[in-house]
Amino acid sequence: MLKVVKPIGNQEQESRKPRRKGRWKLWLVLIVLLGAALSVIFFRSSLSQIQQIEVEGNVYVDRSAVIEAAGLRIGGQFFASSATSVQQRIVSNLNAIESATVEKRFPGKILLRVDEYSPVAYELLEDGSVQALLGSGAEITIRDQGLPAEKPMLTEWEGKEEEKAKLCRVLASVPDSLLADLSEIMPAPKESYPDGIRIYTRSRFEVYTTVSLLKDRLEILDGITETQSPGLITMLQSNVYVPFVNTDLETEEGE
Incomplete structure (x- = not known):
């Protein structure tokens, strides 16, 4: 009988194939281990940490309050939170902030830009101090910012926080030109008009x-105050205007 013997060259090629596959696997494992080691070194180094936090646009809210609301700190992980999630935390935690943007600058610098609600009124408290009221209803202690120009003063609103916040939201939706003449606003609930x-x-x-x-x-x-003399105006389902009586004129006529 004849025996078929494969050429020696083919046997060498087949014997080399498993060795080549084994080498590639070994290289792949080494690359993965090296990448993992470099990742550990990087995330433990100062390059992966927050080194500087800047806040811009804040007038009424303290810088520290913005950073705390953002959930950031010096030395924290630079890549731990996305810019979107940081923005959402600022807005949800601070009702004085209308919007926020976050800019990350590698290595280690984060810039927080905030847009606060505008003041719509200020409030005289029982102790004589004054605080600004923003369009969201947020109450801000006035330090060096000064009183909002041509904004109404709210008095006697202690204990009526929900109603006051609703009023502030309404005032925020009104053009400033219509608020300029309003001097004082106080609560005056009635059974029919709470x-x-x-x-x-x-x-x-x-x-x-x-x-x-x-x-x-x-x-x-605004139209009535521009065309009529001072008086009492009731503005409910219908509008009623009654001019004030000129007591000085009545006295002179009586004499």
Whole structure:
């Protein structure tokens, strides 16, 4: 019988193939281990840590409060949180902040830009101090910022935080030109109008309306104060204007 013998060259080629595959596997394992070692070294080094945090755009909110709300700290991991998640934390934790943007600059620098709600009024407290009220209803202690220009003063609102916040949101939706004449706003609830308010204007009018109707009535009020003499205005389902009696004139006529 004849035996078929494979050429020696083919046998050598087949014997080399498993060795080559084994070498590639070994190189792959070494590369993975080297990458893991470099990753550990990198994340333990200062290059992966937050080295500087800057805050821009804050007027009423302290820098430290913004950083705390963002959940950041010097020495923390630079890549631990995405910019989007940091932005969301700032806005959700600080009701004085309307929006925020986060910029990461490698290595180690993070810039937080915040946009605060604008002041819509200020409030005189029982102890005589004054605080600013922002469009979100946030209450901010006034230090060196100064009083908001041509904004109404809120009085007697202690214990009515929910109603006050609702009023601030309404004021934030009104053009500044319609707020300039409002001097003082105080709560004046009635059984039929639980959100009733009394307004005193710089043009010496007294106005009774409600928080829910205020936005729609301010433009009408502006027209009345520009064309009529000071008086009492009731602005509910219908508008009623009664001029104040000139007591000096009545006295002279009586004489």
